Amino acid sequence: MTQARERGRPRGFDSEAALDRAVEVFWRHGYEGASLSDLTDAMGINRPSMYAAYGNKEELFKRAIARYAEADMAYAREALAAPTAYQVIERFLRANADALTRADRPHGCLSIQGGLAAGSDGGTVAGFLAASRLAGEAALVARLARAVDEGDLPAGTDPAALGRYVMVVSEGNAVHAAAGVGRDALHTTVDIALAAVPRRPGDTTTPA
Amino acid sequence: MTQARERGRPRGFDSEAALDRAVEVFWRHGYEGASLSDLTDAMGINRPSMYAAYGNKEELFKRAIARYAEADMAYAREALAAPTAYQVIERFLRANADALTRADRPHGCLSIQGGLAAGSDGGTVAGFLAASRLAGEAALVARLARAVDEGDLPAGTDPAALGRYVMVVSEGNAVHAAAGVGRDALHTTVDIALAAVPRRPGDTTTPA
């Protein structure tokens, strides 16, 4: 895949690795709270290098979000592959609770604490994050709709409502995790939340 | 209650009314995103008046949170007065869904979008808000513990876990509301969430 060597002086840093550092800074301080000095210090590069590589702060943030979605949210895509709707939901909420409380990462969810309120800008960043979260919700809803078609969920089940409920639980857990609530407590919340998820009559996997 | 007139020049603005304007600015832009110019413009006063009356930005924010908790979260205290645990939870989540989507207020919850991540400061504001939210959770948990004692909830019920679950749902709904999701959708989520709440055997109020 390594095509012909570029012409001028080669870049002195790994663009993806630097992005990982930026993810962590945005995650910990939010979009507004993360200054360019914070970012470039953590990334190990100086300002002009950052601007040359990513454009500006907002573009860097979008790239960071994309990397976050790809790396730190991989569990969500994996959960969607579970055989039954109940297992999709359970695996998602369990893996989410773990991801929200990793020791080597900030607690909580970058997509939420990156920026909820409309900051100094006109809410561009908050809107971008909201759209990103709702896209994830749409993917889950699509999976649940398929489950209804397959008879895996009761006929009357509203996949949009159920998917939204699951995302609400995950977001609420993210807020709790950001407040310092521990992993066990999040899983206990998942225990209760799962009681509201309809199951196929014969399904008795992992009873509460 | 109006004690002896103060000595010097009287204050030219209503301190509580100005605080209400500050609440709205913090709510809409978050703590960091709300600049002093935003705040003083909305409050209709100038900078030195603000500093004389409230101390500094952080103290103003804490006063705004206190006013928010008293005025905009009154529904939570009212819900705690409901006769049964189920009704406490249902009234809280219903009123919460309405409060998160008031037409005359920013959508969402100030306690959350005020600041989730540790911003430029060392997370002082985020920690303050987190403590404030957890205090509300503790009040709900205390009410649910009483319900267990009264036989209003099944004997084995963990009031801390159930209270946390309810707060998680309300926080998740707040994140959704901040993203622009409408009131009806929030209530549909509450419909599902209530299915996980244990009820006393004979209780059949407001079935789903």
Next chain:
DNA sequence: TCATTTCTGTACCGATCGGTACTGATGTGG
């Protein structure tokens, strides 16, 4: 009337914000 007290308003402070001009270093192709 006048000193005293408190508030209002302007004008300003140093620090930091996001962003960039410019010089020099380091690579490639000829």
Next chain:
DNA sequence: CCACATCAGTACCGATCGGTACAGAAATGA
């Protein structure tokens, strides 16, 4: 070796940040 292209680093830009000094206005008590 040389022209060219790209990156690294310093040093800087105007704007805005939270916070304040200071002078004048408006009340009180004597």
